[in-house]
Amino acid sequence: MATQYDAIYFNQSRLYGQIRMSESGLGWKATEKAQGGSAAKVSEPFLLPAKELLSAQWSRGAKGYMLRIQTKTSGVVQLDGFDAESFNSLKNALSNTLDLNLEAREHSMRGWNWGSTDFERNELVFNVGSRPDFEIPYSAVLNSNVVGKSEVAIEFKLQSASERTTGGDEVVEMQFYVPGTVSKDDSDGVKSEDGVKKEEEGEEPVEEQSAAVVFHEQLRARADIGMTSGSEIVAFADILFLTPRGRYDMDMYEDSFRLRGKSYDYKIGYNTIQRIFVLPKPDDTHNLVILQLDPPLRQGQTRYPFLIMQFLRDEDLETTLNVDDEEFNSKYNGRLEKSYDAAAYQVISNLFKGLANRKITFTGSFISAQNRPSVNCSLKASEGNLYILEKAVVFVSKSPVYIPFSEIATIQFSRVGGTVSSSRTFDMTITLRGTAGDHQFSNIYREEQQGLDTFFRSKNVKVKNEIVEEQKIFEAALEDVDSDIEMAEGSQDEESEDEDFDDDEESDVAEEFDSNADSDSEGEFDDDEGSDASNGSNKAPPSKKPKTKR
Known part of the structure; x- marks a missing residue:
C-alpha cells in the first residue's frame, strides 16, 4: 500500500508537490497548482528505486521539517515541508515499505563559525561540538580554489533560469579558514620545532603540507571537481587569456570544458555560452576569440561575463579528436571534424561552435576611416575598441560590453567642451530602451563620425547628430553676418551729397581759437582783471584778535 504526503518541496525547489512511497521505491511530482497549471511542463517527476536507498534522517528544514535520504549514486535527496506530527507516520512508512530506519538528527543552534569538517559519502558536514551545523552536498559544489595560505573558497552551482526568483538571494560562495599543516601519510606523531612531524626519535621526518591544500584536494576528489564523466575530447596547453588574465590549460569534454591555471581552476558548461565572437585586433597581428557566458564566471567577488582568448594570426594548430x-559518427558528425589543421583561432572557435551549438559572429560590413572594423574610444575610465557588427556593437576592453541594435533607443553624436581636443574628437551616447540607462563612448576621432552616422542609419537605428546641427546653426549665423555687411556697404554707396554744405565758406563769428579774432575782446578781459586787482589792493588784511591770559 502506497503512502502519500502533500505540499512537499524537492531539493529546495520553489515547486511543491506530492511524495509517494511503496515497496519499489519513492517518487515526487510537482502539482499543477504549484505553477498555475503548468508545473508538469516545468518539473519532471523524480523516481528513486528502493535499492538506491542507504539511510534516512529527520531534521529541521527551511519550510518545516525535512527528510534527508542518503543514496548510493544520486547523492542526497532533500524533501522539505513536513509537519512535526508527521515523524511517527513517516517512520512507520519507511520501515514497513522500504525497510529503512528514520533517524532524528538535531543541528547545532550555537551560531559558532568554528568547528570541524567531516567528509561523508554524499556531503560535507560542518560540525560544532558533537552536532552538525550545516551540510553541503557535493553535487552543489561547482569549484574549489585555495586562497592565500590557509583559506579555501568553495563556489556553488547557480540555479537555472526557470528556478530563479526575481530579487531573491542565492549563496554563490563560501570560504573556509583551515590553518596548520598535516602529514601526507596521515600518521600520528609529534611536530618538531622545524615544522616537521616525526613518529619517534631516530625515524626519518614525515613531509608536511598545508591543511588547506589537503582540504581542497579531498573536496575536489569527492565532488568530482577537475574530473568529468568520460575522457577529454581534446586538450590544449598554455592558452593566453586576456580575461581572466593568465595562461591556462584547456580540456574540452562532451558537456563542459576546464581551465587549469597556476592559482585557479574553472569548470564551465557549454550551456552557459551564449555567443561566440571572432574579432581582429587593431594591431594586425592578433585575433580574439570571445565567449559570452550567462551566468558569468566568478572569481571571488569578481564576475567575468566574457572570456577573451588571444591568438597570433599566423599561429597554426594541428590536433585530432580523442x-x-x-x-x-553518432555524436559529433556534422558538428565537428575528426582532425584539424588550420589557424589556432579558427580551430578553437570551431570546436566551441560544435560543442556549444552556437554560431560564430564575425565582423560586418562597417569599415572605419582607418580601414578597420572598429574604432578606438573610451568607456568611462576603460580604453578599448568598439566593434560595429551587423546586428550589435561590442566594446572590447578589460570589461567588455555587448549591445544589440534591438535594445538601442537612440544614438547621439555630440562634441563636449570647447578645447582644441574637442574639435578633433566627439562622443557617442547609446541610450537603451526602457530604464536600462545609456553608455557614453568618448574620444572618438572626428573622421569616424560620418561613417558611423551612415552605417547606423542604414540599420534603421535612430540617430541624433548634434554636431551636424551645430554646424548648420554656425553656417546660418555666418550667412546672416555676411548679408548684414553687404546691406551696410550698399547703403553707403546710395547716400547723396548735401548741396547746401559749403566747406569753403568762412564763419561770420570769430572763434576763440581763430587767429583773426578781435583784439578788443582780449582787452575787455584784461581791464576786468586789472580792476579787480586795484580794488583788492586798497583793502587792509583783517587784524588778529589779541590773546588774553587767564
Missing part, C-alpha cells in the same frame, strides 16, 4: 569513429 574519440573513436563510432562515437564520432
Whole structure:
C-alpha cells in the first residue's frame, strides 16, 4: 500500500508537490497548482528505486521539517515541508515499505563559525561540538580554489533560469579558514620545532603540507571537481587569456570544458555560452576569440561575463579528436571534424561552435576611416575598441560590453567642451530602451563620425547628430553676418551729397581759437582783471584778535 504526503518541496525547489512511497521505491511530482497549471511542463517527476536507498534522517528544514535520504549514486535527496506530527507516520512508512530506519538528527543552534569538517559519502558536514551545523552536498559544489595560505573558497552551482526568483538571494560562495599543516601519510606523531612531524626519535621526518591544500584536494576528489564523466575530447596547453588574465590549460569534454591555471581552476558548461565572437585586433597581428557566458564566471567577488582568448594570426594548430569513429559518427558528425589543421583561432572557435551549438559572429560590413572594423574610444575610465557588427556593437576592453541594435533607443553624436581636443574628437551616447540607462563612448576621432552616422542609419537605428546641427546653426549665423555687411556697404554707396554744405565758406563769428579774432575782446578781459586787482589792493588784511591770559 502506497503512502502519500502533500505540499512537499524537492531539493529546495520553489515547486511543491506530492511524495509517494511503496515497496519499489519513492517518487515526487510537482502539482499543477504549484505553477498555475503548468508545473508538469516545468518539473519532471523524480523516481528513486528502493535499492538506491542507504539511510534516512529527520531534521529541521527551511519550510518545516525535512527528510534527508542518503543514496548510493544520486547523492542526497532533500524533501522539505513536513509537519512535526508527521515523524511517527513517516517512520512507520519507511520501515514497513522500504525497510529503512528514520533517524532524528538535531543541528547545532550555537551560531559558532568554528568547528570541524567531516567528509561523508554524499556531503560535507560542518560540525560544532558533537552536532552538525550545516551540510553541503557535493553535487552543489561547482569549484574549489585555495586562497592565500590557509583559506579555501568553495563556489556553488547557480540555479537555472526557470528556478530563479526575481530579487531573491542565492549563496554563490563560501570560504573556509583551515590553518596548520598535516602529514601526507596521515600518521600520528609529534611536530618538531622545524615544522616537521616525526613518529619517534631516530625515524626519518614525515613531509608536511598545508591543511588547506589537503582540504581542497579531498573536496575536489569527492565532488568530482577537475574530473568529468568520460575522457577529454581534446586538450590544449598554455592558452593566453586576456580575461581572466593568465595562461591556462584547456580540456574540452562532451558537456563542459576546464581551465587549469597556476592559482585557479574553472569548470564551465557549454550551456552557459551564449555567443561566440571572432574579432581582429587593431594591431594586425592578433585575433580574439570571445565567449559570452550567462551566468558569468566568478572569481571571488569578481564576475567575468566574457572570456577573451588571444591568438597570433599566423599561429597554426594541428590536433585530432580523442574519440573513436563510432562515437564520432553518432555524436559529433556534422558538428565537428575528426582532425584539424588550420589557424589556432579558427580551430578553437570551431570546436566551441560544435560543442556549444552556437554560431560564430564575425565582423560586418562597417569599415572605419582607418580601414578597420572598429574604432578606438573610451568607456568611462576603460580604453578599448568598439566593434560595429551587423546586428550589435561590442566594446572590447578589460570589461567588455555587448549591445544589440534591438535594445538601442537612440544614438547621439555630440562634441563636449570647447578645447582644441574637442574639435578633433566627439562622443557617442547609446541610450537603451526602457530604464536600462545609456553608455557614453568618448574620444572618438572626428573622421569616424560620418561613417558611423551612415552605417547606423542604414540599420534603421535612430540617430541624433548634434554636431551636424551645430554646424548648420554656425553656417546660418555666418550667412546672416555676411548679408548684414553687404546691406551696410550698399547703403553707403546710395547716400547723396548735401548741396547746401559749403566747406569753403568762412564763419561770420570769430572763434576763440581763430587767429583773426578781435583784439578788443582780449582787452575787455584784461581791464576786468586789472580792476579787480586795484580794488583788492586798497583793502587792509583783517587784524588778529589779541590773546588774553587767564
